[in-house]
Amino acid sequence: MFERLELISADAILSLMAAFRADPDPRKVDLGVGVYRDERGETPIPAAVRTAESALLARQTTKTYVGPAGNLGFNAEVARLVLGAEHEALVTERVRAIQCPGGCGALRLGAELIHYASPDSVVHVSDPTWVNHVPLLSGSGLRLERYPYYDAATGGVRFAEMAAALERLPPRAVVLLHASCHNPTGADLSQGEWRELLSLVKRRQLLPFIDMAYQGLGEGLEADAFGLRLFTAELPEVLFAVSCSKNFGLYRERTGALGVVCDTAAQADAAMSQLVRLARGLWSMPPDHGAAIVHGVLTDAALRAQWLEELDTMRKRVQGLRREVVRALAEHCPRRDFSFIARHHGMFSLFGISTAQVRELRAQHHVYMVDDSRMNVAGLRRENLEYFARSVGAVLAGGAGG
Secondary structure, eight states: OGGGOOOOOOOHHHHHHHHHHHOOOTTOEEOOSOOOOOTTSOOOOOHHHHHHHHHHHHHOOOOOOOOTTOOHHHHHHHHHHHHOTTOHHHHTTOEEEEEEEHHHHHHHHHHHHHHHHOTTOEEEEEESOOTTHHHHHHTTTOEEEEEEOEETTTTEEOHHHHHHHHHTSOTTOEEEEESSSOTTTOOOOOHHHHHHHHHHHHHHTOEEEEEEOOTTSSSOTTGGGHHHHHHHHHOSOEEEEEEOTTTSOOGGGTEEEEEEEOSSHHHHHHHHHHHHHHHHHHTSSOOOHHHHHHHHHHHSHHHHHHHHHHHHHHHHHHHHHHHHHHHHHHHHOTTSOOTHHHHOOSSEEEOOOOHHHHHHHHHHHOEEOOTTOEEEGGGOOHHHHHHHHHHHHHHHTTOOOO
């Protein structure tokens, strides 16, 4: 049977990680892998998370299954965190949440629900979008198409073209939206654009599927949820995927949730029953450890306050790096305007250099980023920022030196 299998190319980001680890040059800079890093270049465990984990281990008496819906306390707290405790959809009991193995699991489970409800549905994703959106969503059997999004010339959103494309979609088409900190571009919709988009979605009767992977790392916990909260208050149906990897530092614990908003509580109950059935067939039971930690942080007033302070520090660090990298690039690359980087949100920006230049940065200067020039700004720090800017300047000028 297996002799017919063909060797496939390794995942680009995983290959980049391996190449970076194997590079012995002390100057090397990792702007590829999508994790937050502090000034020491480490991906820390937030102190609030560490305390909650210690308390969990001290009181835990069993490792038995939690059930296919996962940690019910976690589900409720995540819904309140994302939507706000007094959100209309929560008050009217139109929301159901189910724990998933990370944001990836949430995206896949949402796709499975859409496919079950309407097998011929098409999911429309931004151009570009996070590379893993494609296999996660299409693996359920759904077809994907793209709508215009990023303007490489300005570093902003092609909102008029995006709206025109979505206006042409048939009723019940699915539109995948990034709640904040767009991956890979860093260019987000403004609040005014979210409001315009809401009118369009209502008029065309579209189903929004909103990916919330970076809440708190863009403009703040509340601002990053603006579009999601607006849509769930005003629309009869919304799906949203939540990841706790970045804002809680729980990357390897695979902690996430899928939320479904329906027109009535009865419809929400029916949707939840189907989600439980689908989850049972995909992974049976989700891992509880990370979910129990998040529940512990969010339900302890002192830990929640500490976590919010730590999250705010992370966000301000990335915002400060954006301003600093624009300054450094202006000095070393005076003929190119990189000011858009300071206007972007979250960890990523699409740097806007060619694949050949990306590879020259890697080969000649040991600066690693994905071939499409997505850079993780959080991979920079004071000791390597000037080196990075000089290296970019050398590549753009056609130089080969370090």
